[in-house]
Amino acid sequence: MELELRTVVYAKKVEIRNVPVFACTACVAYEVLQPVKPDLTECISKLGERPVKQDVSFGEQNELADLFHEQLLAWPDATDQEMEYRMKEAVQERINLLLDIMGYARQAEDKAWMEDIQRRLGQLSGFVWQAHFSNAV
Template sequence: MELELRTVVYAKKVEIRNVPVFACTDCVSYEVLPPVKPDLTECINTLGEQPVKQDVSFGERNELADLFHELLLAWPDATDREMEYRMQQAVEERINLLLDIMGYATKSGDAAWIETTERRLSQLSGFVWQEYFSNAV
């Protein structure tokens, strides 16, 4: 199985772009990357049963999806080992950036900013490449 970014269509009206999925070219099946699945489910739940026609960037709702999108655009032909290394670096850099943002948010006392930053950090904090990719590619 290979990691790809796909567009998920919900209720024939909403296109959710750049969702990381494992794709099997042999059996033509797809599986949403497990660490982003809860955020995709939450995204769909917030749209409701009768959503209006719209286009949603999943990378705006999930840090891992955003990083995968950036890396796959920058290095589309990277080997598994290269992608693993680049993803580990990108996760570390994004966590450091978000920790800096958390410091500013805390100093300013902005509760909404703090909450958003905590959510973004939690999406990255438990990600371990080997757990999800050791048998996938």
């Protein structure tokens, strides 16, 4: 199976772009990457049963999806080992950036901003490449 970014269509009206999935080239099946499933489910539930026609970038909902999008655009021909290295670096850099931003949010005493940053950090902090890719690639 290969890691790809796909567009998920919900209720025939909403296109959710850049969702990381494992795709099987032999049988054309795909599975949403496990660490992003809860955020995709939440995104869909917020849309409701009768959403209006719209286009949603999943990278705005999930930090990990955003990083995969950035890395796959920058390195489309990377091997699995190269992508593992690049993703580990990108995750660490993003965590450092978010921690710096958290300092500004604390200084500003902006609780909503701090909660958003904590949510984004949580999306990145538990990601371990081997746990999600060793059986799929």
